[in-house]
Amino acid sequence: MIGWAKKHLLLSTVLGILLAYVLFELVTTWVVICRDAYVTSDIVIIAPEVSGPMLALHVVNDQVVAAGAPLFSIDPQPFQIEVDRQQATLELARANLRRAEDQVALTVADIGAKQAEYDDARKNRDRAVELAKGGVVAQETLDNFQKAFQVALANLNQAQAARVIAQQQIRVQSGTTKETEAALAKATYELSRTQVRAPADGRVAPFQLRPGSYLEAGKPVIALVTDDNWRVVANLTERHLSGLKPGRRVWFTIGSDPWRIHSGWVRNIAPGIARSPSAALVLPYVQPNTDWIRLPRRFPVEIETGDLPKRQRLFMGGNAFVWWING
Secondary structure, X not given: OXXXXXXXXXXXXXXXXXXXXXXXXXXXXXXXXXXXXXXXXXXEEEOOOOOEEEEEEOOOOOOEEOOOOEEEEEOOHHHHHHHHHHHHHHHHHHHHHHXXXXXXXXXXXXXXXXXXXXXXXXXXXXXXXXXXXOOOOOHHHHHHHHHHHHHHHHHHHHHHHHHHHHHHHHHHHHXXXXXXHHHHHHHHHHHHOOEEEOOOOEEEOOOOOOOXXXXXXXXXXXXXXXXXXXXEEEEEEHHHOOOOOOOOEEEEEEOOEEEEEEEEEEEEEOOOOOOOHHHOOOOOOOOOOOOOOOOOOEEEEEEEOOOHHHHOOOOOOOEEEEEEEOO
């Protein structure tokens, strides 16, 4: 056999390469190995909701924090002043509303009085008209009763108009009161936002924040690596996707502890990827390693790590090595 291979060196080389390729295909069909994997978790970018100078910093780099723990605080004095101002404005608005309501009550009472005067004037006018027909009442007296009736009618109309105006004033003051209540609620909320707390359990990523710095609303200042969603992401080639399902048992090692094998299972498989980096915010994008060879596309597969995060510290972005046996 060796002699034949020496005589047919080219052919034996080709056959050897072909045999190696067939063995590789057979092995990789049953044993899936992925070195393009990494450890990750969720990261929360924390930015203040209000602007102002930072008064105190309560954490340091790499500190473990629990959900609700204070991270930093912004000077609350300007926001407290605004709360006090809106509170005073609200008290004034409520006083104006009560005054408008009292005014309506007064106009209602005034309408009652003017209505009684009008009823008397109308009765006197009607009686005088009947007496004038029989010549009992002089025309001058009739004219006086008629004038008294017109005055009473005008006074009644004026009282009714005053009630309409007072009712409109109630609606205006009620709207002003609600607007001021909303402004006070907003000011109170902004005051509460001067204390920035951790939204979840995790570890504080390195930062450059220092006391006295002026912080702008919406501008990120601290990142928190959370502890509740550690996982391994393996960028798997297309050829191994068809037989892979969530729940499959896998084994992996991590770069920070390369000699210990851990067991996990497939959590989910990405249903699609982006073909260009421009769509990376919509779909995951896995960067090819070269431009001149058409590489197979890789799809992110998330692997559950079980209780590993409780047993040892993990590092976000660290390398991982994953394998499993197709069955």
